[in-house]
Amino acid sequence: MSNDTPANRYARQIQFAPIGPSGHDSITKSRVAVLGCGALGTVAAEILARAGVGQLVVVDRDVVEWTNLQRQSLYFEQDAIDGRSKADAACERLHAINSTIELQPVVADVSSGNISTILKDVDLVIDAADNFLIRFLLNDWSLKTGTAWVHAGCVGAVGQVRLFTGTGRPCFRCLVPEPPPASAVDTCDTAGVVGSATHTVASLQATEAIKWLSGNRQDVRSSLLSIDLWSNRFRELKIAPSLSDSCTACGKADYQFLEGDRAVQSEAAATLCGRDAVQIAGNPDHTIDLRRMAERWKSTGRVQANPFFVRLFPDETHSLTLFRDGRIVVTGTSEISVARTLCDRFVGG
Ligand SMILES: [Zn+2]
Numbered sequence: 151m152s153n154d155t156p157a158n159r160y161a162r163q164i165q166f167a168p169i170g171p172s173g174h175d176s177i178t179k180s181r182v183a184v185l186g187c188g189a190l191g192t193v194a195a196e197i198l199a200r201a202g203v204g205q206l207v208v209v210d211r212d213v214v215e216w217t218n219l220q221r222q223s224l225y226f227e228q229d230a231i232d233g234r235s236k237a238d239a240a241c242e243r244l245h246a247i248n249s250t251i252e253l254q255p256v257v258a259d260v261s262s263g264n265i266s267t268i269l270k271d272v273d274l275v276i277d278a279a280d281n282f283l284i285r286f287l288l289n290d291w292s293l294k295t296g297t298a299w300v301h302a303g304c305v306g307a308v309g310q311v312r313l314f315t316g317t318g319r320p321c322f323r324c325l326v327p328e329p330p331p332a333s334a335v336d337t338c339d340t341a342g343v344v345g346s347a348t349h350t351v352a353s354l355q356a357t358e359a360i361k362w363l364s365g366n367r368q369d370v371r372s373s374l375l376s377i378d379l380w381s382n383r384f385r386e387l388k389i390a391p392s393l394s395d396s397c398t399a400c401g402k403a404d405y406q407f408l409e410g411d412r413a414v415q416s417e418a419a420a421t422l423c424g425r426d427a428v429q430i431a432g433n434p435d436h437t438i439d440l441r442r443m444a445e446r447w448k449s450t451g452r453v454q455a456n457p458f459f460v461r462l463f464p465d466e467t468h469s470l471t472l473f474r475d476g477r478i479v480v481t482g483t484s485e486i487s488v489a490r491t492l493c494d495r496f497v498g499g
Contacts, residue, residue, distance in 0.1 A: 173364030191278030193352035221345035290408035309351035318400025428489035
């Protein structure tokens with residue numbers, strides 16, 4: 151049929167006066183990274199893919215799990231059964247939604263060592279991360295490179311959204327000067343989360359991104375929007391300009407989390423929150439030959455392999471997933487020592 155022209159596909163978006171043909175053109179020439187492909191990332195990525203963002207970099211270190219299906223819109227049951235990597239599964243779905251855009255899945259744990267490579271040449275970053283430290287790192291990187299990002303977070307039925315321009319005054323650190331202690335922060339594993347809330351917050355986040363990318367920068371919300379969908383509360387918090395004067399990041403240009411003594415390292419070994427699993431960091435200087443590893447493991451137990459990871463089931467209870475960046479996730483235990491022993495036995499140096 152001759153209906154499937156680009157003009158037809160995006161007709162309703164172009165018809166919306168503030169976007170128009172030139173705004174839409176800017177959107178199609180944009181490169182956007184979605185940092186984290188969970189509840190917020192899947193929804194924001196889908197909206198941006200449908201809007202025609204020309205290049206999407208989809209970053210996530212994890213695999214799809216059964217508990218994700220309640221809210222993470224791009225995943226199917228089979229993804230959880232197969233333990234597929236989120237970035238890979240998400241890009242496959244996004245390609246089916248819009249085959250005309252360029253998609254780049256990145257399976258990696260973002261740290262100060264690799265953030266500049268992963269986010270190279272992007273025009274905007276969607277913050278859909280699940281931990282606070284990454285936001286401080288992203289904030290520093292954004293100020294250093296002058297790149298905009300849209301912060302969002304959602305736990306329970308409460309969420310917040312704000313775009314930061316990358317020029318500071320204010321930046322994220324004006325608002326949150328120090329990472330809160332882990333015990334002070336609710337997470338989706340401790341407080342639960344409502345699927346409609348993450349969809350709402352991700353939609354608001356994608357809207358700010360589309361304003362920015364289409365050149366409607368005057369319409370970007372300057373306050374932090376905070377919503378509680380359960381108690382029906384919508385609040386706009388103004389960020390006082392004076393906070394920037396004492397801000398370490400945008401006031402003093404001291405990028406502690408990117409290049410200072412607080413640089414965010416890949417987690418050396420960490421039990422993964424809410425899961426019977428341990429993650430062990432690899433050596434960032436090594437790239438793993440996954441095909442060779444799969445060959446080596448064949449005689450040891452059942453093996454799953456794809457371009458992003460190789461997985462071994464050495465016995466009935468454990469699995470080892472080795473990623474290309476050398477990271478290993480061991481399931482079936484929350485004991486770091488047990489995980490290390492299995493790594494030493496099956497992966498080695
Ligand atoms: Zn600041």
